[in-house]
Amino acid sequence: MEVFVQQLINGVTLGSIYGLIAIGYTMVFGILGMVNFAHGDVFMVSAFIALIAFLILTSWIGAGLIALALVVVLIVAMAMTALLNWAIERVAYRPLRGSFRLAPLISAIGMSIFLMNFVQVAQGPRNKSIPPLFSEVIVLFTVDGYDVTVSYKQIAIWLTTGVLLLAFWYLVSKTALGRAQRACEQDQKMAALVGINVDRTISITFVIAAALAAVAGTMYLVHYGVVSFADGFTPGVKAFTAAVLGGIGSLPGAVIGGLAIGLIETLWSAYFSSDYKDVAAFSILIVVMIFLPQGLLGRPEVEKV
């Protein structure tokens, strides 16, 4: 029981990170109908940006005021990553609208490979580790000498995710921008006819997706304290699995899917074998794709001639 509760806490933390990345996949898929394969690597780049920003700040202001430094790091990472994703959309995806179906995907794969290797060349292939932050824990309860704990950084991750999701939900459902986005999802040509700037809306979608990925990247860095150039691939595929599980195109679905994948992964590691935790996640992807392709909350895809 106590192990289960502890794993639940860990799983929700991991799931928050996956959920934030999954929103990026699901939004882009919703509006463009493409799998943004490079999104996992955008997440990885954001973690690196956060790392660099963190190192600059700590060398300036010293080790005090870490919390303030992290807020600044988060904002810097969000801005820089947003710029990156904006540029990627502009260069690699926009010219391909109206090309054949696989073209944007292949371009995205190319972008993913490029980003991964760019970081490897620019920052070196070694794992980068920072000293642990906020690792003080609160003991929730103790059973037979086993402490069930939650750390400050886990609480910080939950809070950030919660607040951001609320803000994001407001943005999509209550503002003009959100309406424009949903209109473009339904019919780009019609949206353009009623005066929506489709290109701009798509750009903003990529910017938002990147900003959320940057939040996930910063939290990933704080949580694990280590990042390497190859860290975009597996979390990327898992977040995509989360998006598919929740129903691609559905925002609450992405969050639920992310939490589910995070929980499944931690519980699998705790009760079966941590060696095969990635196999479990990838198998879920395959199983969901085959038996539940519309996901938990998604609409079934209708084939049109």
Added chain:
Amino acid sequence: MAAEANNVASRSSLLLALRAAARTALIAFGLLLPLIAFRAVHDIRNELVLETRWPLFAAFVAIAFAGRLLWELLPRESLKIRLAAFARAPGQLLSAAAACLVLANVLRLAAKSLADTDAAIALAFTYLFAFATFAFVIGAVGAWVIRRYPAGTETGRQRRHQIGVGLRTGALGFLLVYPLMLFWLAGSQGSIKWIDNFGIQILIYVMLGWGLNIVVGLAGLLDLGYVAFYAVGAYSYALLAKSFGLSFWILLPLAGILAAFWGVLLGFPVLRLRGDYLAIVTLAFGEIIRLVLINWVDLTNGYAGISGVPRPSFFGIPFTDGPDGFAARFGLEFNAIYRTMFLYYVILVLALITAYVTMRLRRLPIGRAWEALREDEIACRALGINTTTTKLSAFAIGAMFGGFAGSFFAARQGFVSPESFTFMESAVIVAIVVLGGMGSQIGVAAAAIVIIGGTELMRELDVLKAIFGRDFDPTQYRMLLFGLAMVVIMIWKPRGLISTRTPSVFLKERKAVSGAHVREGHG
């Protein structure tokens, strides 16, 4: 009056160009600031510290500025027309070739009198101009043929066809004599590297490219986990040969069958998926295979891999130094190169079989069904094509060739480990197919030669080391360039470098169709 207006127009266009360039530079500044200007490195106490690289960063931003400015100011349309005219004029191409030849020689002579680093740079340009000479001569011959035998006339078509057949025969002949020629030219020591790294290595990728081409190019199913079948083939050979002592020639077909079986196994669940979903599921499948290979230590020995995999024999005669060895049996002096040569011919034959089978399959109903499936799945179903068997057969046959290549790989290396079967390997094979032109056999082969040969060549060139410093490793940049090339090709020539389609079935005469007229995947 007119001149003045012209002046104003050009001044404002210059201003606009400057503004655009400044914007690009600003974006480049923002993009590159964190990752280029700073570098996080571990110091002696293993703590992360920052290094700054301002000159490099400034150079990148300056390049972005200058590049955008040039792009804005160059008269692109007229340049394009002029270039097209240039490429069609054999005389001009020949003179360009001559100029390049002269330049190459001048630089070669200059390199002799220069200091170390400068000499290396001069030598690099010598290679470049020598290559350009070669390219211009080929271009000139091509332009001459096009001009001399226009496609519109009957004789022209016949001649072009003859030239095509001649070229293919010539290429095949070259491939057949390639190792012998090298052996004769460079001796056994000098030639072994060239046969191994440039011959065998490239041919493995040509074969993998052709195998994947069946799935991606013909059936239009983007498979990002192709390397899984390569792994199945390699591990089947390694495990069965070590455990049961079976020979290469028995295990080669067996490995192919096993890989095909796995292809069907993967094919079944993904039948209902299309396009990008299918791509991601195949990727997940490939990763699962690799993770199982890593974690099932009892069977596969995990990360450490399986070493001491038996090498292939010459139909039962081993390539060893002894009375029963190949050299002794055939009355030759023992030499390691015989094995390499033999392996070269084995992979050459395997690759040619792949190409031949694919070519024949395209003419069969199943091949035509593949291509129809690629163009429009719904129309296929409406016409009564069984999409299940069509997709499964594409997966199975593509996987089979991957399995053949895998077992050959294991036999050639004598060692297999999961590291050879990462997603990046799949990505390289996909890149070969995409860059070469999906569905084009020649294009895929050319892309494999350029990509794999280019990588090996970069390893060989000391010039790059001389320019960029001792610890410069050009192979680091390989995947970086591939990724970029995939994006650029999709934007510039989405059908790949060889983008014309020659129909498999035709009425009266065969006409090449430009890829631009084929809209696929809109089903």
